[in-house]
Amino acid sequence: MSISLEGVNKHFGQFQALKDISLDIPDGQLTGLLGPSGSGKTTLLRIIAGLESAEHGRILFHGKDVTRLHVRERRVGFVFQHYALFRHMTVAQNIAFGLEVLPRAQRPPAAEIRRQVADLLEMVQLGHLSSRYPAQLSGGQKQRIALARALAMKPEILLLDEPFGALDAKVRKDLRRWLRALHDELHFTSVFVTHDQEEALELSDRVVVMSAGKIEQVGGPQALYAEPESRFVFDFLGHVNVLGGSLEQQRLSQGDAWVQMPEGVDCAGEMQLYLRPHEVRLQNCPALHAHLPLRIESISLIGAEVRLELTPCGWDAQEPWEVGISHVEFNRWQPQRGDRCYAVPDVGHLFGIEQTRPRTLNWVED
Amino acid sequence: MSRTQSTLRIGDQPWVKWSLIGLALTLTLLLLVIPLVLIFAQAFSAGPGSLWSNLTDTYTLAAIGLTLFVAALTVPLNLVFGVFLAWLVTRFEFPGRKVLITLIDIPFAVSPVVAGLLYLLLYGSNGWLGGWLADKDIQLMFAWPGIVMVTVFVTCPFVARELIPLMQQQGRDEEEAAVVLGASGWQLFRKVTLPNIQWALLYGVVLTNARAVGEFGAVSVVSGNIRGETNTLPLHVELLYQDYNVAGAFTSASLLACIALLTLLVKSFIEWRQARQRMPVSDQSDSI
Numbered sequence: 001m002s003i004s005l006e007g008v009n010k011h012f013g014q015f016q017a018l019k020d021i022s023l024d025i026p027d028g029q030l031t032g033l034l035g036p037s038g039s040g041k042t043t044l045l046r047i048i049a050g051l052e053s054a055e056h057g058r059i060l061f062h063g064k065d066v067t068r069l070h071v072r073e074r075r076v077g078f079v080f081q082h083y084a085l086f087r088h089m090t091v092a093q094n095i096a097f098g099l100e101v102l103p104r105a106q107r108p109p110a111a112e113i114r115r116q117v118a119d120l121l122e123m124v125q126l127g128h129l130s131s132r133y134p135a136q137l138s139g140g141q142k143q144r145i146a147l148a149r150a151l152a153m154k155p156e157i158l159l160l161d162e163p164f165g166a167l168d169a170k171v172r173k174d175l176r177r178w179l180r181a182l183h184d185e186l187h188f189t190s191v192f193v194t195h196d197q198e199e200a201l202e203l204s205d206r207v208v209v210m211s212a213g214k215i216e217q218v219g220g221p222q223a224l225y226a227e228p229e230s231r232f233v234f235d236f237l238g239h240v241n242v243l244g245g246s247l248e249q250q251r252l253s254q255g256d257a258w259v260q261m262p263e264g265v266d267c268a269g270e271m272q273l274y275l276r277p278h279e280v281r282l283q284n285c286p287a288l289h290a291h292l293p294l295r296i297e298s299i300s301l302i303g304a305e306v307r308l309e310l311t312p313c314g315w316d317a318q319e320p321w322e323v324g325i326s327h328v329e330f331n332r333w334q335p336q337r338g339d340r341c342y343a344v345p346d347v348g349h350l351f352g353i354e355q356t357r358p359r360t361l362n363w364v365e366d
Numbered sequence: 367m368s369r370t371q372s373t374l375r376i377g378d379q380p381w382v383k384w385s386l387i388g389l390a391l392t393l394t395l396l397l398l399v400i401p402l403v404l405i406f407a408q409a410f411s412a413g414p415g416s417l418w419s420n421l422t423d424t425y426t427l428a429a430i431g432l433t434l435f436v437a438a439l440t441v442p443l444n445l446v447f448g449v450f451l452a453w454l455v456t457r458f459e460f461p462g463r464k465v466l467i468t469l470i471d472i473p474f475a476v477s478p479v480v481a482g483l484l485y486l487l488l489y490g491s492n493g494w495l496g497g498w499l500a501d502k503d504i505q506l507m508f509a510w511p512g513i514v515m516v517t518v519f520v521t522c523p524f525v526a527r528e529l530i531p532l533m534q535q536q537g538r539d540e541e542e543a544a545v546v547l548g549a550s551g552w553q554l555f556r557k558v559t560l561p562n563i564q565w566a567l568l569y570g571v572v573l574t575n576a577r578a579v580g581e582f583g584a585v586s587v588v589s590g591n592i593r594g595e596t597n598t599l600p601l602h603v604e605l606l607y608q609d610y611n612v613a614g615a616f617t618s619a620s621l622l623a624c625i626a627l628l629t630l631l632v633k634s635f636i637e638w639r640q641a642r643q644r645m646p647v648s649d650q651s652d653s654i
Contacts (some may be wrong), residue, residue, distance in 0.1 A: 051542055071545050079548040088561040098547035101557070153547065180604035 001018050001062045001189050002027040003048060003100040008057035010043055010213075012218065017043045019213040021057070025206075030190045032204035034197065036236070040213040041193045042081075042161055048191065049159050050074045061157065071349050077150030077158040077188075080163055083101040083142040085134040089143050092117050092130040095255075100154040120148040123182075140171040147179075151186075157229060158183075160192035164199065176203055197237050230356045234274055234349065241321040241343075243292070252350075256314030259345065260289040262361055267352065274349040274358065277322045281344045282308070289363055292343040296335055306330040313340065405623050408616035410556040419619040428594040429602035429618065432510065436598060440517045444574050448525025449567065456533040457541070467530065470523050478520050482587025485516050506588030513598065522578045525570035532566045539565075555622040565640045569633065576629040580622060 003025040010018040017040045025031050033041040046052040048059060050071035058067045066074055085094050095117045108116070117182060121127045124144040134142060143163065151157060163179070164172040180203055183190055194200050200207050201221040209216040209224065209232075217229045228234040245254030247268050250261040259273060288294070294310035297320060307322040312321070323343065325333075335341065349358035390568055410417060453508040455467050473481065489496040489506045499506060506512045537648065544558045560567075582600040591605065606615035 049546060051546070057553055071542075072548050072550070075548070076546065078543070080539055080543060082539060084543040086543070086558055086561075097544070097549075098558070101547065101549045103543075125606045149543075149547070 003157065003189060004060040006058045008047060008054045009057065010047065010052065010055055017213055021215060023085045023208060023215060023218070025189060025191060027189055029205040030180070030203060032200035032207045033191060033193045033208050033210060034200040035195065037195060037212035039210040041210050041291050045159050045161055045191060045193050049076050049078050058236055060364040075155055077155035078151065079146050079150050079163055079235045081162040083146040085142055085146060087134050090131050090133055095120050095147060095149045095152050097149065113174055116152065119361040120152055122235050124148045140175060143167065143175060158188050160190065162193055164256060179203070194322050198337055209236065211346060213292060231351060234358070239277055239322045241277065241280060242317055243273040245271065247271040254315050257292050257312065259292070265361065270353045272351045274351065277324045279345060279347040280323050281346065284323060284341060286342045290344050294341055294343055295339055295340065296339045374467055402623060405616055408612065409620040412613045416613060417617055420614045422457055423614070425597065426602060426618060427591050429597045429599045430621070432597065433599040434577055436514050436517050438509070439514050440492040440521060440578040441571060441575050443518055444522050445571055447522060448529060448570060451526045452533055455601050456530060463652065468525050473520050473523050477586060478581065478583035482516050482584035483518050485512065485588055507588050508596060510596065512588040513585050513596065516588050517578050517581050518579055520584050521574045524577065525567065528566045528570035529563055532563055536562055541626035548593060565636055569636045572629055572632050576626065579625050
């Protein structure tokens with residue numbers, strides 16, 4: 001079931017949590033709402049569910065206006081950040097709740113409810129816990145039960161508020177993979193809220209990046225990472241290395257550092273060059289088109305590549321630079337902490353001070 | 367480890383410990399235990415036959431009846447009122463919410479006699495509303511409705527006071543989950559809210575009941591002390607005592623003491639249940 005939002009606004013007292021949000025969430029996709037805390041992503045999710053009311057604007061499910069429809073009538077599945085399991089009910093009673101409160105005419109017979117609960121417990125792989133109470137479960141188990149409870153009503157829309165926020169890294173990774181598999185199997189429309197970029201990019205078909213009550217950009221994970229449309233999205237999705245300086249005669253310079261722009265860049269003035277960690281190479285001597293002296297500050301070996309943290313020598317950056325190199329490269333080069341090296345950009349993104357959209361630059365001849 | 371090596375905790379000097387324990391025991395004995403024993407001793411002093419005749423005295427029976435009647439009206443009224451109030455101030459945001467939470471405590475802050483006088487001034491036949499009601503032939507003061515009104519006033523904070531902190535701590539999450547799952551307002555209350563607050567609610571009810579049965583000050587102002595009609599058990603005790611019927615006074619007093627002991631018993635049981643409910647259940651070692 002597709003979800004459409006048209007011009008939704010929301011205030012909490014003086015604070016405007018959502019500013020004129022319009023968004024289409026296609027049927028059957030897993031959409032991530034990503035943003036820092038206070039960006040309005042949870043409020044947006046709660047408005048879709050009907051737990052908060054929207055000021056102005058409309059909410060449509062599959063083209064049908066549900067703006068005035070009560071939460072109870074919207075029939076969405078909702079998974080709360082802190083699970084919100086009923087503490088005085090067993091796991092089985094929790095899952096059965098949605099079926100038990102149906103009007104008598106629609107309520108399945110007791111045996112049928114028992115069977116459905118058993119099926120759901122099987123699906124979340126926790127059949128052996130049916131008579132436990134929530135206080136007796138681990139965080140990951142609670143989250144699965146919360147999900148099973150939401151799915152008991154066979155909703156066509158599943159909303160999840162920071163579903164993995166309170167779990168430790170290992171459990172989080174397992175559950176993430178499991179949720180993706182479940183979504184692919186059952187094909188409901190899912191929307192989940194997260195402040196974790198990695199989680200959003202890994203799990204979603206589409207990501208909605210929000211900041212300060214507005215949508216910054218909507219797109220697939222790849223498109224968002226490769227072509228951010230604003231400084232905010234650039235900063236928020238992964239690490240970024242910045243060189244701020246003045247651009248004159250096709251050369252961006254600040255202190256000892258400079259980068260020669262490729263052919264066809266004819267603008268001038270105060271500019272910022274954004275470089276992703278993988279768009280930069282490190283070498284022992286400066287290249288023809290770039291002079292970016294750096295000192296190795298720390299080396300992190302864990303992971304698929306070696307991550308180096310670098311500080312500028314003879315120029316300034318607000319945050320240290322980060323560059324990833326392969327383990328093979330690392331073993332050949334054998335850099336030490338304190339060594340000096342030079343960064344060479346392959347691809348970069350140039351922002352004017354007033355500009356919100358970058359201009360993508362390419363130094364590599366294809 | 368030998369005794370001399372263990373470090374004493376702060377204040378853990380033997381003489382401090384034992385003198386404090388001794389002081390506490392002496393005070394408890396003098397102020398609580400001896401008076402309680404005396405009540406029963408006095409009640410039984412004239413023999414079981416006289417105890418029985420004192421108990422079955424027409425006026426005593428009437429006082430017992432009125433006291434139970436007032437409690438039977440007050441407790442349900444304040445139960446409903448307390449639950450509504452607690453729900454209101456913990457589940458909704460509105461201007462004046464904080465003021466309302468403070469106002470709940472007024473009956474605790476005001477002396478019961480003052481409360482009685484206020485009701486007398488307002489609802490008495492010379493009073494502001496009372497005059498108008500008297501024209502309609504409705505008498506509130508010096509009759510049972512007045513006694514119920516002041517008892518309700520004096521006991522109204524107990525239930526709400528017990529529920530508000532608990533409901534604040536539990537938050538709205540479970541209720542929101544229930545509504546999303548399709549529960550109606552009544553189902554929400556019966557299946558989710560009530561089970562979560564039931565022990566605190568019962569605790570509030572027990573306290574309300576104890577106070578409703580034992581209230582003296584406010585009731586004595588509005589009752590008019592008409593024997594057999596507007597005399598509650600505490601008022602009856604005083605009346606008998608003033609009549610130099612000491613055995614009779616203590617018989618009625620022992621009844622009140624019995625109710626108090628019963629209340630304590632129920633209260634301890636509820637506290638034990640609440641503690642058990644809050645206790646974290648033993649750690650589970652299953653993985654996710």
